Amino acid sequence: MTALLAACTADAPPSDPTHDEWDDKLAEREVDYNAALRIAALRLTGELPTLVELDAIATAPDAVAQKAAYETQVQRYLGTTKFTRQMVRYAQDMLKMGGAPELDSAPVFVAQLIVDNRSFLDVLTATKGTCPTYNATNGSFTAADCGNGAPATVGLLTHPGVHAHFFSNLGFRRARWVQETFACTKFPAELATVATDLGALMPYTGKFPFNSIAGKATNGRVDFLDTKSVICANCHSNMNHITPLLAYYDANGQYSPTMAVPVPLPDNPNAEMRDYLPPGEGLAWRFGVPVTDMTSLGRAMAADPAIAECAIARVWNWAMGKNDIVDDAARVPTATIEAQVEAFRADNHNLKNAMYRVFTSDDFVRF
Numbered sequence: 123m124t125a126l127l128a129a130c131t132a133d134a135p136p137s138d139p140t141h142d143e144w145d146d147k148l149a150e151r152e153v154d155y156n157a158a159l160r161i162a163a164l165r166l167t168g169e170l171p172t173l174v175e176l177d178a179i180a181t182a183p184d185a186v187a188q189k190a191a192y193e194t195q196v197q198r199y200l201g202t203t204k205f206t207r208q209m210v211r212y213a214q215d216m217l218k219m220g221g222a223p224e225l226d227s228a229p230v231f232v233a234q235l236i237v238d239n240r241s242f243l244d245v246l247t248a249t250k251g252t253c254p255t256y257n258a259t260n261g262s263f264t265a266a267d268c269g270n271g272a273p274a275t276v277g278l279l280t281h282p283g284v285h286a287h288f289f290s291n292l293g294f295r296r297a298r299w300v301q302e303t304f305a306c307t308k309f310p311a312e313l314a315t316v317a318t319d320l321g322a323l324m325p326y327t328g329k330f331p332f333n334s335i336a337g338k339a340t341n342g343r344v345d346f347l348d349t350k351s352v353i354c355a356n357c358h359s360n361m362n363h364i365t366p367l368l369a370y371y372d373a374n375g376q377y378s379p380t381m382a383v384p385v386p387l388p389d390n391p392n393a394e395m396r397d398y399l400p401p402g403e404g405l406a407w408r409f410g411v412p413v414t415d416m417t418s419l420g421r422a423m424a425a426d427p428a429i430a431e432c433a434i435a436r437v438w439n440w441a442m443g444k445n446d447i448v449d450d451a452a453r454v455p456t457a458t459i460e461a462q463v464e465a466f467r468a469d470n471h472n473l474k475n476a477m478y479r480v481f482t483s484d485d486f487v488r489f
Contacts, residue, residue, distance in 0.1 A: 151488035155192040158487040167204035203261025209233035227253040243424040271377035282375030293369040293383040306432035309357040322349035328359030329409035335362040340400035363406040
């Protein structure tokens with residue numbers, strides 16, 4: 123019995139609380155450039171690599187030469203018309219639109235930014251050429267302006283195809299598209315450090331003051347301040363500060379001097395500012411980031427670090443064969459792509475170069 127007790131109480135080696143066994147699993151992965159090339163070719167060209175391309179890696183004399191051969195081939199893929207075709211498809215998936223001329227020009231614009239080595243942030247700030255066409259035969263783009271009457275062109279934020287495709291009551295579907303596409307998160311967009319007790323079934327968690335959006339008490343026709351069931355303001359505190367700018371486009375994506383989206387009430391009257399915000403409340407991209415028009419919204423978004431991280435997270439998931447970052451909650455830990463995001467920012471937000479870095483990263487070539 124004494125021996126048994128001694129065995130049970132013997133000091134065990136102290137465990138390391140910072141150790142993660144998954145790190146051990148990741149460290150066990152081995153470099154396989156042939157396998158990586160097969161995946162890279164499918165993503166970047168839509169086709170499998172040729173035997174010549176595979177042999178260039180297989181016959182390389184050592185690991186250093188294999189790495190160089192692989193990286194050279196990835197760079198070649200990025201310069202082909204097949205890559206251009208893939209970028210159109212990539213953008214269609216990202217924007218959730220395409221397949222018809224009026225729905226294709228927005229994805230084609232994104233593809234053009236990537237292929238032409240322009241800053242990806244032009245998707246939110248470009249002042250012209252946001253309705254280009256794509257020639258699938260030779261992989262070329264033809265620049266064109268949208269001409270939907272907007273006071274100023276602001277990337278895809280004023281694109282007629284976007285506004286037509288995501289037309290909805292009060293324009294909230296457009297706001298959701300902007301948030302999920304470029305920030306990679308659903309509403310609520312911001313959470314306060316400390317929730318506010320409203321004496322309801324759940325607290326208010328937004329950063330804006332609770333009464334900064336419209337309700338019956340402020341002469342709004344929809345009561346976003348209702349607390350009888352869910353707290354609508356948790357999402358609408360951000361939505362209502364953004365959406366009014368998106369409400370001036372009709373069902374065809376044409377700009378109107380007055381709001382052109384309906385309120386879900388009898389006779390479907392068009393929305394008014396009082397339906398979103400109380401008198402005197404200004405527009406904002408985020409709490410503490412005021413905007414006054416679409417141009418300032420685009421600039422505010424482009425300056426938001428979350429936009430660059432979202433762009434890289436989408437490329438990462440695409441390269442790694444993951445599902446949609448928002449729809450399927452396929453989140454990418456910030457630490458995983460931190461170096462990629464920093465390189466992206468330092469490189470004038472060049473997404474084609476970012477793709478090269480992702481497809482040649484250790485995480486991509488190790489299995």
